[in-house]
Every structure is written in C-alpha cells, then in structure tokens.
Amino acid sequence: MEKVTIFDTGYFYADGGAMFGAVPKTAWNRKYASDDFNGCILAMRSMWIETDGRRILIDTGAGSKHLKSLSYYRFFGMKDIREELRAQGIEPESITDVVLTHLHFDHCGGCTFRDDRGQLQLSFPNATHWVSERQWMNFRHPHPLERDSFFLEDMEPIEKAGKLKLVGQAQTLSPGVSLRLADGHTPGQIVPYVETDTETIVFAGDVIPLFASLSPEWISAYDLSPTVSFDEKIKLLDEAVLHHQRIVYCHDAYTLSSRAKRTASGLFLPERESIVHTAPPL
Ligand SMILES: [Zn+2]
Structure with a gap:
C-alpha cells in the first residue's frame, strides 16, 4: 500500500505570455490569474511515496542556491525541502x-545545498537519483535556448558521489511505481505513475504543468518542441481518461490535481467532481 504526500516547496512568478505560448491573454487570463506585470504565480510541487520499504521523492523544487541570480522570478513562500520533510516526520x-522529472532549476535545485562553509552538500545523501539518459545528455550539452534553465551545481555533486542512475526507457521503480518518458518541453522527461489503493496518480511534470494546460493546444513557449508536446499530451491524456487516472499539476498554484474526461467533440476537460483545489500563501 502506497502512502502518497503532495506538498509545495515554494512559489514564483512566470510571465503569463511565456506560460501559455500562442494562446492570447484574453483566453488564458480567464483561466489563470495574473498581476499588473503579466506575472502568474506558479507552485513548485513535490510528492513523496512510502512503498515497499522505500521512500521515493519526486522533484525537489528550486532550492536556495540560485534565488539571487534568478530574482526576476520573484520567488516567495520558499521552504527548505529538508525541513519540510522533517516536519512531515521524514x-x-x-x-x-x-526521481527528477527533468533538470530545469525549478525541479532539481533542491537536490543540493550550500552548508555554512559554502560547500555543496547533497540534500538526500543516501538516495539514488533517477534521471533519464536523454535528459542527462541534454543537461551536459544544452541547446543555447535551454542553457539558462540548467545549473551544474544542482546535479554534479550527485554524479560525483555515484548517486546518479540513468533511465533509458520506461521501467518499474518499485511495485506500484513506474517511470515513463515524454518529450516536448525538454527531451526525456520522466513521468512517474503511482498506484494507490484507490487510483493511479500521474505526476505529469511539465508535460501538463497547469490545470489550464489540460487543453493539448495550450503549450508553454518554454517548450523546445511544441508539436511533440502536443502529441505527448494527447497520449498521456488518452490513457488517463481510459483508466480514470488522477493528474497532478506540478506548477498550478490554485489546482492540485484532477481526473480528465473527453467530450464527444474530442475536447479534454476536467472531471468536475474530481478537482482538488489549493492556493498559494499570499
Ligand atoms: Zn517547470
């Protein structure tokens, strides 16, 4: 039996135009709030699973190392993920x-931290860190368009400590926890699937970052390959609809998760009664 806990490690502002790409503001702003500067509050959501003698953590947020250099993201409500887990008894x-869905700073920054002497330390020193092979290649040799999203100090100490494991294809991590791969936003994102007693939870990562990005056409301008994002999203959603899976929206500051349905005209919509709301600490 899996115990699943979902929690936020902090929030930041992203430009709404960037988050919704080609979708006009008159359309996206009805579904996602923005401030006077077009800023949308995004959550950095993590999940941990207790299963079969293992404690599996998915994504670690931005951590504390880059907050100054990335100040234009206006981070707030930031939590130390280690303290947050301790408060939960872990x-x-x-x-x-x-498990790292991908290596952009807002998903893996919390893997390392600087101690009082400024030395980099592993936040989870006994953990095996799972990254897809293609995402790792991408991290080591990023395209100039993506380079600013990666920081070597988030992951290099883990590789040096021999705590990095690369995932080449879909695989089972432990009974009830499987890892799939998806492209589009960045190559080789890991999408974890977790079976609980009652349902399967899909940690969709940046494949479907927001409740509003449930529509396959609503694709972020940060995505390297939008046409691939579109196809991957439909593949994920088709299965989620068929098997009544619960989708976790890792960046949505207002909606935690929902199931999806498909209308007769082919649109993907949330199953209204399945929506779980949340709110940023303003
Ligand atoms: Zn992200």
Whole structure:
C-alpha cells in the first residue's frame, strides 16, 4: 500500500505570455490569474511515496542556491525541502530514491545545498537519483535556448558521489511505481505513475504543468518542441481518461490535481467532481 504526500516547496512568478505560448491573454487570463506585470504565480510541487520499504521523492523544487541570480522570478513562500520533510516526520537521510522529472532549476535545485562553509552538500545523501539518459545528455550539452534553465551545481555533486542512475526507457521503480518518458518541453522527461489503493496518480511534470494546460493546444513557449508536446499530451491524456487516472499539476498554484474526461467533440476537460483545489500563501 502506497502512502502518497503532495506538498509545495515554494512559489514564483512566470510571465503569463511565456506560460501559455500562442494562446492570447484574453483566453488564458480567464483561466489563470495574473498581476499588473503579466506575472502568474506558479507552485513548485513535490510528492513523496512510502512503498515497499522505500521512500521515493519526486522533484525537489528550486532550492536556495540560485534565488539571487534568478530574482526576476520573484520567488516567495520558499521552504527548505529538508525541513519540510522533517516536519512531515521524514528524515532527509531516509529518502531512498529521488526521481527528477527533468533538470530545469525549478525541479532539481533542491537536490543540493550550500552548508555554512559554502560547500555543496547533497540534500538526500543516501538516495539514488533517477534521471533519464536523454535528459542527462541534454543537461551536459544544452541547446543555447535551454542553457539558462540548467545549473551544474544542482546535479554534479550527485554524479560525483555515484548517486546518479540513468533511465533509458520506461521501467518499474518499485511495485506500484513506474517511470515513463515524454518529450516536448525538454527531451526525456520522466513521468512517474503511482498506484494507490484507490487510483493511479500521474505526476505529469511539465508535460501538463497547469490545470489550464489540460487543453493539448495550450503549450508553454518554454517548450523546445511544441508539436511533440502536443502529441505527448494527447497520449498521456488518452490513457488517463481510459483508466480514470488522477493528474497532478506540478506548477498550478490554485489546482492540485484532477481526473480528465473527453467530450464527444474530442475536447479534454476536467472531471468536475474530481478537482482538488489549493492556493498559494499570499
Ligand atoms: Zn517547470
């Protein structure tokens, strides 16, 4: 039986135009709030799973190392992920696995931190860190358009410590926890699927970052290959509809998760009664 806990490690502002790409503001602003500067509040959501003697953490947020250099994102409500887990009764040293959907700073920055002497330390020193092979190649040799989203100090200490494991194809991590791969936003994102007693939870990562991005056409301008994002989203959603899976929206500051349905005309919509709301601490 899996115990699943979803929590936020902090929030930041992203430009709404960037988040919704070609969708005009008159359309997206009806579904996602923005401030006077077009800023949309995004959550950095993580999830941990207790299963079969393992403690699996998915994504680690931005951490604390880059907040100054990335100040234009106006981070707020930032939590130290290690402290946050301790408050939930989980010692960081007891995490056995860290699964990283991809290596953009807002998903893996919390993997390392600087101690009082300025030395980089592993946040989860006993954990195996799972990254897809293609995402790792991408991290080591990024396209100039994506380079600003990666920081070597988030992941290099993990590789040096021998705590990095690369995922080449879809695989089972432990009974009830499987890892799939998806492209589009960036190559080789990991999409974790977790079976609980009652339903399957899909941690969609940046394949479907927001409740509003449930529509396959609503694709972020940050995505490297929007046509691929579109196809991957439809593949994920077709299965989610068929098997009544719950989709977790990792960046949505207002909606945590929902199931999806498909209308007779082919539109993907949330199953209204399945929506779980949340709100940023303003
Ligand atoms: Zn992201």
